[in-house]
Amino acid sequence: xxxxxxxDRAPLTVIVAPSNASPPRLSPADLLPDGDAAFHxxxxxxxxxxxxxxxxxxxxxxxxxxxxxxxxTVSDKFAYHAGGTFTVIQQQQSYASLxxxxxxxxxxxxxxxxxxxxxxxxxxxxxxTPPLPSPGLDLNAALLARExxxxxxxxxxxxxxxxxxxxxxxxxxLKRYSIPQAIFAQRVLCRSQGTLxxxxxxxxxxxxxxxxxxxxxxxxxxLQEPEFQRMSALRLAGTLCMNGIYVFIY
DNA sequence: TATAATAATCGT
DNA sequence: ACGATTATTATA
Numbered sequence: 316x317x318x319x320x321x322x323d324r325a326p327l328t329v330i331v332a333p334s335n336a337s338p339p340r341l342s343p344a345d346l347l348p349d350g351d352a353a354f355h356x357x358x359x360x361x362x363x364x365x366x367x368x369x370x371x372x373x374x375x376x377x378x379x380x381x382x383x384x385x386x387x388t389v390s391d392k393f394a395y396h397a398g399g400t401f402t403v404i405q406q407q408q409s410y411a412s413l414x415x416x417x418x419x420x421x422x423x424x425x426x427x428x429x430x431x432x433x434x435x436x437x438x439x440x441x442x443x444t445p446p447l448p449s450p451g452l453d454l455n456a457a458l459l460a461r462e463x464x465x466x467x468x469x470x471x472x473x474x475x476x477x478x479x480x481x482x483x484x485x486x487x488x489l490k491r492y493s494i495p496q497a498i499f500a501q502r503v504l505c506r507s508q509g510t511l512x513x514x515x516x517x518x519x520x521x522x523x524x525x526x527x528x529x530x531x532x533x534x535x536x537x538l539q540e541p542e543f544q545r546m547s548a549l550r551l552a553g554t555l556c557m558n559g560i561y562v563f564i565y
Numbered sequence: 566t567a568t569a570a571t572a573a574t575c576g577t
Numbered sequence: 578a579c580g581a582t583t584a585t586t587a588t589a
Contacts, residue, residue, distance in 0.1 A: 495570080495571060495572085496571070496572065496573095497570095497571075497572090506578070506579090507578070507579055507580065508571085508572075508573095508580090509572090509573075509574080509575090509578085509579070509580065509581090510578050510579070510580090511572095512572060512573055512574085513573080513574085513578090516572095516573075526578095527578085530578095
Protein backbone atom coordinates (compact mmCIF):
# COMPACT_ATOMS: atom_id res chain seq x y z
CA UNK A 316 0.00 0.00 0.00
CA UNK A 317 2.35 2.59 1.18
CA UNK A 318 5.70 2.19 2.84
CA UNK A 319 7.59 2.11 -0.32
CA UNK A 320 10.20 4.61 0.39
CA UNK A 321 13.68 3.44 0.16
CA UNK A 322 16.10 5.82 1.61
CA ASP A 323 19.59 4.78 2.09
CA ARG A 324 22.32 6.84 3.43
CA ALA A 325 25.01 4.67 2.19
CA PRO A 326 24.78 3.76 -1.41
CA LEU A 327 23.97 0.12 -1.16
CA THR A 328 24.02 -2.05 -4.10
CA VAL A 329 20.75 -3.76 -4.18
CA ILE A 330 20.53 -6.43 -6.69
CA VAL A 331 17.71 -8.71 -7.32
CA ALA A 332 19.94 -11.42 -8.38
CA PRO A 333 19.73 -13.83 -11.16
CA SER A 334 20.66 -16.83 -9.21
CA ASN A 335 22.66 -19.03 -11.38
CA ALA A 336 25.77 -17.49 -10.04
CA SER A 337 27.38 -18.24 -6.76
CA PRO A 338 25.38 -18.13 -3.57
CA PRO A 339 24.72 -14.71 -2.16
CA ARG A 340 27.18 -13.31 0.22
CA LEU A 341 26.33 -11.03 2.99
CA SER A 342 28.93 -9.33 4.91
CA PRO A 343 27.99 -8.27 8.37
CA ALA A 344 28.94 -4.79 7.44
CA ASP A 345 26.17 -4.72 4.94
CA LEU A 346 23.70 -5.23 7.64
CA LEU A 347 24.88 -2.20 9.41
CA PRO A 348 24.59 0.47 6.81
CA ASP A 349 25.24 3.31 9.12
CA GLY A 350 28.34 2.36 10.98
CA ASP A 351 26.18 2.26 14.00
CA ALA A 352 28.34 2.35 16.99
CA ALA A 353 25.46 1.00 18.92
CA PHE A 354 25.62 -2.32 17.24
CA HIS A 355 28.14 -4.72 18.50
CA UNK A 356 27.25 -7.98 16.98
CA UNK A 357 29.90 -9.65 18.99
CA UNK A 358 29.15 -8.56 22.45
CA UNK A 359 26.89 -11.40 23.17
CA UNK A 360 26.02 -12.12 26.70
CA UNK A 361 26.57 -15.78 26.48
CA UNK A 362 23.36 -16.57 24.84
CA UNK A 363 20.88 -15.83 27.54
CA UNK A 364 18.20 -13.33 27.05
CA UNK A 365 17.00 -11.03 29.64
CA UNK A 366 15.21 -13.07 32.16
CA UNK A 367 12.04 -11.57 33.42
CA UNK A 368 12.63 -9.35 36.35
CA UNK A 369 16.24 -8.67 35.77
CA UNK A 370 17.27 -5.36 34.54
CA UNK A 371 17.52 -5.65 30.85
CA UNK A 372 20.83 -5.20 29.24
CA UNK A 373 21.14 -2.93 26.33
CA UNK A 374 19.52 -4.30 23.28
CA UNK A 375 22.85 -4.31 21.65
CA UNK A 376 24.26 -6.78 24.06
CA UNK A 377 21.51 -9.20 24.57
CA UNK A 378 21.37 -10.64 21.18
CA UNK A 379 22.30 -14.22 21.57
CA UNK A 380 24.87 -14.04 18.90
CA UNK A 381 23.49 -15.76 15.97
CA UNK A 382 26.48 -16.81 14.05
CA UNK A 383 25.92 -15.21 10.70
CA UNK A 384 22.24 -15.80 10.90
CA UNK A 385 20.88 -14.97 7.51
CA UNK A 386 23.25 -16.81 5.37
CA UNK A 387 22.61 -20.39 6.16
CA THR A 388 18.88 -20.05 6.35
CA VAL A 389 18.82 -17.99 3.34
CA SER A 390 20.99 -20.07 1.20
CA ASP A 391 18.81 -23.04 1.93
CA LYS A 392 15.82 -21.38 0.51
CA PHE A 393 17.97 -19.93 -2.08
CA ALA A 394 19.18 -23.23 -3.24
CA TYR A 395 15.70 -24.47 -3.09
CA HIS A 396 14.46 -22.61 -6.03
CA ALA A 397 17.59 -21.52 -7.54
CA GLY A 398 16.27 -22.25 -10.89
CA GLY A 399 17.59 -19.34 -12.79
CA THR A 400 15.05 -16.76 -11.86
CA PHE A 401 15.75 -14.37 -9.13
CA THR A 402 15.75 -14.75 -5.48
CA VAL A 403 13.14 -12.98 -3.60
CA ILE A 404 11.99 -14.48 -0.44
CA GLN A 405 8.99 -13.39 1.42
CA GLN A 406 10.15 -11.79 4.54
CA GLN A 407 9.64 -13.32 7.88
CA GLN A 408 10.68 -15.60 10.57
CA SER A 409 13.91 -16.65 9.11
CA TYR A 410 15.57 -17.17 12.39
CA ALA A 411 13.04 -19.13 14.22
CA SER A 412 14.86 -22.29 13.51
CA LEU A 413 18.26 -21.03 14.35
CA UNK A 414 18.18 -20.33 17.97
CA UNK A 415 17.14 -22.14 21.05
CA UNK A 416 13.74 -21.28 22.29
CA UNK A 417 13.85 -17.79 23.62
CA UNK A 418 12.11 -16.35 26.54
CA UNK A 419 9.13 -14.87 25.04
CA UNK A 420 8.37 -11.85 27.00
CA UNK A 421 9.44 -10.13 30.13
CA UNK A 422 6.11 -8.45 30.16
CA UNK A 423 2.68 -9.59 30.75
CA UNK A 424 1.16 -10.99 27.66
CA UNK A 425 -1.03 -8.78 25.68
CA UNK A 426 -4.54 -9.07 26.84
CA UNK A 427 -6.78 -6.22 26.04
CA UNK A 428 -5.50 -5.69 22.59
CA UNK A 429 -7.11 -8.49 20.86
CA UNK A 430 -9.19 -11.44 21.49
CA UNK A 431 -8.40 -13.24 18.36
CA UNK A 432 -4.76 -13.32 17.73
CA UNK A 433 -1.91 -14.95 19.48
CA UNK A 434 -2.24 -17.21 22.36
CA UNK A 435 -0.66 -15.40 25.22
CA UNK A 436 2.16 -17.66 26.17
CA UNK A 437 2.96 -19.77 23.24
CA UNK A 438 4.92 -18.56 20.37
CA UNK A 439 2.25 -19.40 17.98
CA UNK A 440 4.76 -19.59 15.29
CA UNK A 441 3.68 -18.44 12.01
CA UNK A 442 5.38 -20.92 9.91
CA UNK A 443 8.02 -19.60 7.66
CA THR A 444 6.64 -18.96 4.30
CA PRO A 445 6.59 -22.22 2.54
CA PRO A 446 8.65 -22.18 -0.54
CA LEU A 447 6.64 -22.26 -3.64
CA PRO A 448 5.55 -25.77 -4.16
CA SER A 449 8.13 -27.28 -6.29
CA PRO A 450 7.18 -30.03 -8.61
CA GLY A 451 7.69 -33.40 -7.08
CA LEU A 452 7.30 -32.29 -3.53
CA ASP A 453 4.32 -32.49 -1.33
CA LEU A 454 1.78 -30.16 -2.76
CA ASN A 455 -0.79 -30.65 -0.13
CA ALA A 456 1.47 -29.72 2.65
CA ALA A 457 2.57 -26.66 0.86
CA LEU A 458 -0.93 -25.59 0.10
CA LEU A 459 -2.06 -26.17 3.61
CA ALA A 460 0.74 -24.18 5.03
CA ARG A 461 0.00 -21.49 2.63
CA GLU A 462 -3.59 -21.37 3.59
CA UNK A 463 -2.80 -21.11 7.24
CA UNK A 464 -0.53 -18.31 6.45
CA UNK A 465 -3.18 -16.57 4.48
CA UNK A 466 -5.56 -16.84 7.37
CA UNK A 467 -3.01 -15.47 9.72
CA UNK A 468 -2.39 -12.66 7.39
CA UNK A 469 -5.94 -11.65 6.90
CA UNK A 470 -6.38 -11.77 10.59
CA UNK A 471 -3.51 -9.43 11.06
CA UNK A 472 -4.85 -7.10 8.48
CA UNK A 473 -8.30 -7.05 9.87
CA UNK A 474 -7.31 -6.69 13.43
CA UNK A 475 -8.15 -3.53 15.19
CA UNK A 476 -5.42 -2.18 17.31
CA UNK A 477 -5.62 -0.17 20.42
CA UNK A 478 -3.11 2.41 19.39
CA UNK A 479 -2.95 4.06 22.73
CA UNK A 480 -1.94 0.94 24.52
CA UNK A 481 0.28 -0.21 21.74
CA UNK A 482 2.14 3.04 21.92
CA UNK A 483 2.64 2.62 25.60
CA UNK A 484 3.87 -0.88 25.23
CA UNK A 485 6.29 0.05 22.53
CA UNK A 486 7.60 2.95 24.53
CA UNK A 487 8.09 0.64 27.42
CA UNK A 488 9.99 -1.90 25.43
CA LEU A 489 12.18 0.67 23.82
CA LYS A 490 13.04 1.90 27.26
CA ARG A 491 13.67 -1.51 28.67
CA TYR A 492 16.13 -2.39 26.06
CA SER A 493 17.48 1.06 25.51
CA ILE A 494 16.48 1.01 21.93
CA PRO A 495 16.70 4.47 20.48
CA GLN A 496 13.62 5.66 18.72
CA ALA A 497 15.64 6.41 15.67
CA ILE A 498 16.75 2.83 15.34
CA PHE A 499 13.40 1.30 15.93
CA ALA A 500 11.67 3.74 13.67
CA GLN A 501 14.08 3.23 10.91
CA ARG A 502 14.70 -0.46 11.09
CA VAL A 503 11.37 -1.87 11.89
CA LEU A 504 8.93 0.81 10.92
CA CYS A 505 10.69 2.53 8.09
CA ARG A 506 9.84 5.83 9.57
CA SER A 507 11.77 8.72 10.93
CA GLN A 508 12.52 9.30 14.56
CA GLY A 509 10.30 12.32 14.72
CA THR A 510 7.42 10.45 13.30
CA LEU A 511 7.77 7.65 15.75
CA UNK A 512 8.06 10.01 18.64
CA UNK A 513 4.85 11.64 17.57
CA UNK A 514 3.06 8.38 17.08
CA UNK A 515 4.07 7.21 20.49
CA UNK A 516 3.07 10.35 22.26
CA UNK A 517 -0.11 11.13 20.45
CA UNK A 518 -1.38 8.01 18.87
CA UNK A 519 -4.49 8.58 16.89
CA UNK A 520 -7.29 6.18 17.48
CA UNK A 521 -7.42 3.32 15.07
CA UNK A 522 -10.65 4.53 13.59
CA UNK A 523 -9.12 7.79 12.56
CA UNK A 524 -6.14 6.27 10.92
CA UNK A 525 -5.80 5.74 7.25
CA UNK A 526 -2.48 4.77 5.81
CA UNK A 527 -0.93 5.24 9.19
CA UNK A 528 -2.35 1.95 10.23
CA UNK A 529 0.39 0.03 8.62
CA UNK A 530 2.90 1.53 10.94
CA UNK A 531 0.97 0.46 13.97
CA UNK A 532 0.56 -2.98 12.57
CA UNK A 533 4.28 -3.22 12.33
CA UNK A 534 4.69 -2.20 15.89
CA UNK A 535 2.18 -4.76 16.85
CA UNK A 536 3.86 -7.46 14.93
CA UNK A 537 7.18 -6.61 16.38
CA LEU A 538 5.72 -6.86 19.80
CA GLN A 539 4.53 -10.32 19.07
CA GLU A 540 7.88 -11.60 18.03
CA PRO A 541 9.96 -13.51 20.48
CA GLU A 542 12.70 -11.44 21.86
CA PHE A 543 15.57 -12.70 19.84
CA GLN A 544 13.64 -12.08 16.74
CA ARG A 545 12.89 -8.55 17.67
CA MET A 546 16.52 -7.97 18.12
CA SER A 547 17.28 -9.44 14.77
CA ALA A 548 14.84 -7.10 13.21
CA LEU A 549 16.61 -4.27 14.88
CA ARG A 550 19.93 -5.27 13.52
CA LEU A 551 18.69 -6.24 10.14
CA ALA A 552 18.31 -2.86 8.54
CA GLY A 553 15.60 -2.06 6.17
CA THR A 554 14.23 -5.51 5.98
CA LEU A 555 10.63 -4.59 6.14
CA CYS A 556 10.94 -1.54 4.06
CA MET A 557 10.48 -3.20 0.77
CA ASN A 558 7.03 -4.53 0.84
CA GLY A 559 7.85 -7.30 3.15
CA ILE A 560 10.22 -8.84 0.81
CA TYR A 561 13.78 -9.70 1.27
CA VAL A 562 16.09 -8.64 -1.38
CA PHE A 563 19.55 -9.89 -1.10
CA ILE A 564 22.30 -7.46 -1.08
CA TYR A 565 25.75 -8.39 -2.06
C1' DT B 566 30.60 21.39 33.08
C1' DA B 567 31.16 20.34 28.10
C1' DT B 568 29.64 17.21 24.80
C1' DA B 569 27.31 13.59 22.82
C1' DA B 570 23.14 10.90 22.35
C1' DT B 571 18.42 10.78 22.30
C1' DA B 572 13.76 12.53 22.33
C1' DA B 573 10.14 16.16 21.40
C1' DT B 574 8.45 19.77 18.60
C1' DC B 575 6.98 22.01 14.65
C1' DG B 576 6.84 23.92 9.91
C1' DT B 577 6.22 22.03 5.53
C1' DA C 578 5.33 11.66 7.28
C1' DC C 579 9.63 14.10 6.91
C1' DG C 580 13.41 16.31 8.71
C1' DA C 581 15.46 20.41 10.76
C1' DT C 582 15.59 22.27 15.04
C1' DT C 583 15.33 22.51 19.87
C1' DA C 584 15.07 20.40 24.39
C1' DT C 585 16.38 16.86 27.42
C1' DT C 586 19.26 13.35 29.34
C1' DA C 587 23.38 10.67 29.79
C1' DT C 588 28.58 10.60 29.95
C1' DA C 589 33.28 11.71 30.28
